[in-house]
Amino acid sequence: MSVNAVQDIRAAIARGEWRKPTSGLAPGFTQANVVILPSKYAFDFLLFCGRNEKPCPVIDVCERGVTAPPTAGPDADMRIHVPRYRIYRHGVLEQETEHIRDHFTDDMVSFLLGCSFTFEQDLLDNGVPVRHIELDRNVPMYITNRECRPAGIFSGPMVVSMRPIPAALVEKASAITAKYRRAHGAPVHAGDPGVLGIGDLQKPDFGDPPEMRAGEIPVFWACGVTPQMALKRAKPDLVITHAPGYMFITDIRDKDLAQS
């Protein structure tokens, strides 16, 4: 698949022809979480991401008023190329919408953050099973007892996603994901959920309960819900994000993200 094909997909999204989550769309190209904020919050948020790289890996930033991500999509437009947006005011979800032409001003700063879709494909390509994909469920996610390093108005716990991995493949899964510093990187923990303050794996805070099989170890990766929780807690007067699962598709190939 070529960058041109990615641009065609984004054009279809802008025309309202794609109304599903983006999982599986544009295989080989990195998908990104989206956070768009008024500029007065931009330094604090960028610093929060820098201080908490595993849950909040920055792929690209559009400066104040800029609509095209310089690296991730120089021909893209952050106002129309995400299939579904969420608009929050003072921490409360106000609406979901298919474009933000009316909400994006010259003062907005857009952030693209890495997402675990990137490393899941690499796991599958290397024979490491990814249970929630097999079962067509959402990955289970848990709020941990580890606090992020705060920055300005942003703070909160680290959220992790969990994938059950056969014991013999844990090291391989760790090595594969460690390559993707900009997509959550290596696991933060493998084994006893209690170490992260997680009481019951079958009661995730977000997503669907896991199916653990004999000989499997629960492996935990930092998760992109972490910055979302920090945003909800900080209650900025306005923040626009992608709707869960409706990501921005970048021009960056997964294999290139691994190098960066």
Next chain:
Amino acid sequence: MSVNAVQDIRAAIARGEWRKPTSGLAPGFTQANVVILPSKYAFDFLLFCGRNEKPCPVIDVCERGVTAPPTAGPDADMRIHVPRYRIYRHGVLEQETEHIRDHFTDDMVSFLLGCSFTFEQDLLDNGVPVRHIELDRNVPMYITNRECRPAGIFSGPMVVSMRPIPAALVEKASAITAKYRRAHGAPVHAGDPGVLGIGDLQKPDFGDPPEMRAGEIPVFWACGVTPQMALKRAKPDLVITHAPGYMFITDIRDKDLAQS
């Protein structure tokens, strides 16, 4: 050496008892470049560093008005614990001073950036010679033909430092320095200086000319002079830096910096 000893050294610096460059002071502890700016420039500068990690690796940031770096020195004071400061206004050096109590306001944001002192010690410890240290000279530095990715008001060429390395040790030197993402990391180039637009190794733009010996390859690392050039070009109304060689000594051990 303990963190307490580092605090004692900083106390001596604050009392004006240390009036030399900090090279060799507090061995095993990371030294950092210092940039202190009014908050209106902080987002652009942090973004510039993030977009140009090799020349501008961020070790720590003090938020607006904060004088203690949260990770690098929670008991330190950026106003008094650098042995010599430089104060620039609109890109012009106004003065050198031993403290900045009268210039630091509640609006200032302080950045600590990684420095090659960190990896030079590791090179020496592993039998890789570092010529300019042997000769007690300054490392040669060159302005390259590679432009940094700009961010807001900040832009400029990448500056590199050069160390002549015996051909058989280039790979080893590369592997050692690659561990230090927050201290310029792996070389950006080894071999023909022309690739970086450098015409004559004997005419560095900064520092002293090198002494190349038979069988040695010139190896180039991204250099902390890069952000200084970007600052000079941007001409912010005020910026305070360390004086060259008079660094901030952090509480972070070099071996821990390698992990981060």
